[in-house]
Amino acid sequence: xxxxxxxxxxxxxxxxxxxxxxxxxxxxxxxxxxxxxxxxxxxxxxxxxxxxxxxxxxxxxxxxxxxxxxxxxxxxxxxxxxxxxxxxxxxxxxxxxxxxxxxxxxxxxxxxxxxxxxxxxxxxxxxxxxxxxxxxxxxxxxxxxxxxxxxxxxxxxxxxxxxxxxxxxxxxxxxxxxxxxxxxxxxxxxxxxxxxxxxxxxxxxxxxxxxxxxxxxxxxxxxxxxxxxxxxxxxxxxxxxxxxxxxxxxxxxxxxxxxxxxxxxxxxxxxxxxxxxxxxxxxxxxxxxxxxxxxxxxxxxxxxxxxxxxxxxxxxxxxxxxxxxxxxxxxxxxxxxxxxxxxxxxxxxxxxxxxxxxxxxxxxxxxxxxxxxxxxxxxxxxxxxxxxxxxxxxxxxxxxxxxxxxxxxxxxxxxxxxxxxxxxxxxxxxxxxxxxxxxxxxxxxxxxxxxxxxxxxxxxxxxxxxxxxxxxxxxxxxxxxxxxxxxxxxxxxxxxxxxxxxxxxxxxxxxxxx
Amino acid sequence: xxxxxxxxxxxxxxxxxxxxxxxxxxxxxxxxxxxxxxxxxxxxxxxxxxxxxxxxxxxxxxxxxxxxxxxxxxxxxxxxxxxxxxxxxxxxxxxxxxxxxxxxxxxxxxxxxxxxxxxxxxxxxxxxxxxxxxxxxxxxxxxxxxxxxxxxxxxxxxxxxxxxxxxxxxxxxxxxxxxxxxxxxxxxxxxxxxxxxxxxxxxxxxxxxxxxxxxxxxxxxxxxxxxxxxxxxxxxxxxxxxxxxxxxxxxxxxxxxxxxxxxxxxxxxxxxxxxxxxxxxxxxxxxxxxxxxxxxxxxxxxxxxxxxxxxxxxxxxxxxxxxxxxxxxxxxxxxxxxxxxxxxxxxxxxxxxxxxxxxxxxxxxxxxxxxxxxxxxxxxxxxxxxxxxxxxxxxxxxxxxxxxxxxx
Numbered sequence: 001x002x003x004x005x006x007x008x009x010x011x012x013x014x015x016x017x018x019x020x021x022x023x024x025x026x027x028x029x030x031x032x033x034x035x036x037x038x039x040x041x042x043x044x045x046x047x048x049x050x051x052x053x054x055x056x057x058x059x060x061x062x063x064x065x066x067x068x069x070x071x072x073x074x075x076x077x078x079x080x081x082x083x084x085x086x087x088x089x090x091x092x093x094x095x096x097x098x099x100x101x102x103x104x105x106x107x108x109x110x111x112x113x114x115x116x117x118x119x120x121x122x123x124x125x126x127x128x129x130x131x132x133x134x135x136x137x138x139x140x141x142x143x144x145x146x147x148x149x150x151x152x153x154x155x156x157x158x159x160x161x162x163x164x165x166x167x168x169x170x171x172x173x174x175x176x177x178x179x180x181x182x183x184x185x186x187x188x189x190x191x192x193x194x195x196x197x198x199x200x201x202x203x204x205x206x207x208x209x210x211x212x213x214x215x216x217x218x219x220x221x222x223x224x225x226x227x228x229x230x231x232x233x234x235x236x237x238x239x240x241x242x243x244x245x246x247x248x249x250x251x252x253x254x255x256x257x258x259x260x261x262x263x264x265x266x267x268x269x270x271x272x273x274x275x276x277x278x279x280x281x282x283x284x285x286x287x288x289x290x291x292x293x294x295x296x297x298x299x300x301x302x303x304x305x306x307x308x309x310x311x312x313x314x315x316x317x318x319x320x321x322x323x324x325x326x327x328x329x330x331x332x333x334x335x336x337x338x339x340x341x342x343x344x345x346x347x348x349x350x351x352x353x354x355x356x357x358x359x360x361x362x363x364x365x366x367x368x369x370x371x372x373x374x375x376x377x378x379x380x381x382x383x384x385x386x387x388x389x390x391x392x393x394x395x396x397x398x399x400x401x402x403x404x405x406x407x408x409x410x411x412x413x414x415x416x417x418x419x420x421x422x423x424x425x426x427x428x429x430x431x432x433x434x435x436x437x438x439x440x441x442x443x444x445x446x447x448x449x450x451x452x453x454x455x456x457x458x459x460x461x462x463x464x465x466x467x468x469x470x471x472x473x474x475x476x477x478x479x480x481x482x483x484x485x486x487x488x489x490x491x492x493x494x495x496x497x498x499x500x501x502x503x504x505x506x507x508x509x510x511x512x513x514x
Numbered sequence: 515x516x517x518x519x520x521x522x523x524x525x526x527x528x529x530x531x532x533x534x535x536x537x538x539x540x541x542x543x544x545x546x547x548x549x550x551x552x553x554x555x556x557x558x559x560x561x562x563x564x565x566x567x568x569x570x571x572x573x574x575x576x577x578x579x580x581x582x583x584x585x586x587x588x589x590x591x592x593x594x595x596x597x598x599x600x601x602x603x604x605x606x607x608x609x610x611x612x613x614x615x616x617x618x619x620x621x622x623x624x625x626x627x628x629x630x631x632x633x634x635x636x637x638x639x640x641x642x643x644x645x646x647x648x649x650x651x652x653x654x655x656x657x658x659x660x661x662x663x664x665x666x667x668x669x670x671x672x673x674x675x676x677x678x679x680x681x682x683x684x685x686x687x688x689x690x691x692x693x694x695x696x697x698x699x700x701x702x703x704x705x706x707x708x709x710x711x712x713x714x715x716x717x718x719x720x721x722x723x724x725x726x727x728x729x730x731x732x733x734x735x736x737x738x739x740x741x742x743x744x745x746x747x748x749x750x751x752x753x754x755x756x757x758x759x760x761x762x763x764x765x766x767x768x769x770x771x772x773x774x775x776x777x778x779x780x781x782x783x784x785x786x787x788x789x790x791x792x793x794x795x796x797x798x799x800x801x802x803x804x805x806x807x808x809x810x811x812x813x814x815x816x817x818x819x820x821x822x823x824x825x826x827x828x829x830x831x832x833x834x835x836x837x838x839x840x841x842x843x844x845x846x847x848x849x850x851x852x853x854x855x856x857x858x859x860x861x862x863x864x865x866x867x868x869x870x871x872x873x874x875x876x877x878x879x880x881x882x883x884x885x886x887x888x889x890x891x892x893x894x895x896x897x898x899x900x901x902x903x904x905x906x907x908x909x910x911x912x913x914x915x916x917x918x919x920x921x922x
Contacts, residue, residue, distance in 0.1 A: 226873070226874040227872075227874075228851060228872035228873060228875075237577070239576060239577075240574075240575070240576060240577050240578030240579075240851075241575050241576050241578075243851065244851045244852055244872060244873045245852065286824065295824045295825070338576070340575075340576045340596075340597055340598065341575065341576060341598065342575065342598035342624045343575060343598065343696050343854060344598060344622040344623065344624060344696075345698050347698065347822055347824075348824070351597075351598060351624050351626055352596055352597070352626055354547075354548070354596075355547075356548070395548050396548045396577075396595065397579075
């Protein structure tokens with residue numbers, strides 16, 4: 001691990017080296033305003049086409065920083081854990097190499113310790129959920145994460161081409177029985193092009209692929225107390241044959257996405273629409289691997305489909321005032337297939353496949369944007385209203401839970417130049433989740449396994465609970481050299497649930513921007 | 515530079531499209547819906563004229579779902595979800611002789627079609643006027659420090675008849691096959707014989723008379739296993755013991771006051787008769803028929819079998835067999851979470867019993883499987899349930915009957 005850490009530090013230093021000339025001659029306020037501008041976040045979907053990254057920032061910039069985060073939850077999904085402490089080292093850079101060529105990249109190392117993770121021995125729940133290896137004991141999961149990404153966009157006379165590569169690797173483990181060891185490898189590759197219709201409009205297409213694998217192996221130190229391991233199928237059901245017989249899983253995911261973008265040259269009007277197709281498979285092995293025999297069996301498959309679209313329009317009312325809006329739509333659908341086997345002939349044979357699980361989530365979000373900016377200060381307001389519908393179903397045994405939520409709140413950002421060498425900024429997301437409609441608890445089919453039933457009910461109760469949230473951050477920047485400044489960020493997230501539980505997260509970051 | 519960049523871009527785009535098109539070339543699989551199949555059952559067996567009552571338990575391999583269906587009139591049809599099943603039938607039939615007897619049978623089948631027929635071959639349940647297995651303590655105990663304590667296990671055999679029985683010549687056996695691994699064994703002998711990997715025998719000269727309703731205890735070591743740090747049971751008053759003195763790691767010693775049962779066959783090292791502490795085996799008791807001796811049995815009842823293993827090769831093994839007709843009583847033990855089949859034929863035990871519910875269940879230690887009492891004899895001793903279906907005849911994860919020592 002220490003060798004990996006040294007290599008990573010070397011990589012970060014190299015990144016620092018190539019980007020020391022990234023800073024243009026800007027005032028501290030201009031630099032920070034450029035980096036933190038909320039319009040870029042508003043346009044995040046549009047920049048998924050790497051060709052559009054040519055207009056991502058007016059100026060070049062680089063950051064290197066340290067981050068420490070402490071999260072404590074009084075109410076939580078058992079599979080996600082009760083609390084975590086995270087330390088990370090990160091760097092990112094965006095640089096216009098020439099007038100027509102833009103380069104960007106980033107790298108990070110994160111160490112996370114998550115306590116009280118129960119009913120989950122697997123990483124990346126957003127991908128593997130419903131198909132995890134679960135146990136009733138749980139424990140502390142230690143996770144090391146490495147992230148790298150880099151991209152290039154190049155302008156030609158009538159079009160712009162871009163490409164981006166990202167690679168993520170995770171390693172996680174527990175130090176008490178059951179002891180999972182998970183290793184993931186996650187490669188993204190995307191390319192895109194935009195065609196300049198005239199001097200003001202760009203139309204673009206982008207395509208990308210993602211290849212992901214996770215290898216999970218669980219061991220026990222004790223030969224006497226070996227807890228049951230369940231190969232889950234969704235909503236508390238598990239594969240009866242392979243549970244307790246297998247202590248491993250191999251997840252393999254391949255997805256491809258396609259994106260259409262249309263926007264003005266100044267990115268104040270953008271339209272983005274895209275779709276993604278993916279297939280995640282889960283294999284387990286029984287017995288020792290041999291050179292002649294097949295002891296690996298596919299037991300689950302999850303088909304993923306995503307559709308998303310957003311439209312943004314911002315008007316420059318005056319030099320100081322901007323007003324605009326954004327409508328955003330996301331829909332995710334997962335269909336789970338179970339593979340049934342027969343052991344009646346002595347050799348395990350696949351006999352059937354059964355579509356038996358479905359998860360869908362859709363979100364429609366409406367945003368209004370207001371910004372006032374004068375010499376040395378910026379105020380940004382973004383009221384929003386989001387309607388979310390989530391449905392999770394199992395056909396056999398029939399079981400489901402549905403939640404219709406809405407999120408209403410406002411996003412604030414205030415940046416104030418204190419003097420030529422100091423600036424202060426404050427951001428806050430204040431919103432509440434209201435569960436408008438939820439399926440009855442009785443629609444969940446409970447089993448004879450009391451522990452799993454309690455897990456299911458806990459999951460349902462949390463998803464059926466309203467909460468109010470305040471996520472605030474204060475950032476202070478000070479210029480120490482003509483082209484370098486340092487910053488410190490303190491952030492506090494506060495979630496108050498209607499059952500009186502409180503979840504808090506505090507974050508402290510220290511970094512250099514240049 | 516521009517040309518080179520364009521070439522690289524096109525190459526990457528080409529790679530993307532190539533990978534996408536390769537991905538769509540997956541194997542074609544049969545996706546089925548959740549509509550149940552129509553299953554028609556037939557029951558066959560020697561001299562069976564009519565089915566009087568029949569209850570069939572279907573267990574699906576992949577989901578563990580258990581469905582029980584009673585059949586009274588023909589055609590014997592039921593709706594069942596598609597999957598891989600083990601069916602265990604228990605019922606009564608009228609024989610061509612007019613006699614009504616209890617029967618049992620098992621069948622395994624894959625239900626993949628919308629309509630399907632399955633035959634279950636029935637066998638008349640074998641009941642003997644002899645000892646029955648009342649209790650088996652195979653889990654053992656752990657010390658208070660959580661370490662395994664290898665001794666203190668026992669069999670409790672009871673005279674459930676109304677006549678005096680002699681223990682001389684009794685055989686106690688454990689199965690070669692495990693309920694958690696269902697191999698495609700050849701030759702399959704379960705309908706006629708019980709494959710065993712360990713046999714204890716109470717020598718005829720050590721036989722003793724047992725009154726109706728009374729019991730004997732055959733312990734691995736007739737000693738007090740209850741100590742300050744060991745929550746075992748006091749088995750000092752056991753009737754027989756079978757300590758293994760060859761394997762020093764067991765730490766077993768001989769009690770000179772208790773006669774020894776003899777291990778006449780074992781596939782284990784040091785000739786041990788050592789019970790699996792998860793209960794992944796079946797037990798039975800038997801007697802040699804007239805004229806059969808240990809030597810003649812060892813000479814004539816070797817069981818060589820083989821099965822294809824996961825690697826695609828053939829595994830060959832050797833054990834011994836006891837004809838079902840010699841068996842007085844038997845009980846299948848298993849872990850419900852890993853059960854796949856029963857080593858004993860359904861005519862001897864059509865179900866199984868257990869201690870704990872999951873593999874290596876830490877809650878199993880100190881627990882036994884014990885037969886259910888259904889009344890008392892004239893002498894006040896309990897009468898035990900014996901339908902040759904241990905699923906209903908035994909209490910799973912039962913407290914030991916010897917919590918206060920062996921008391922008759």
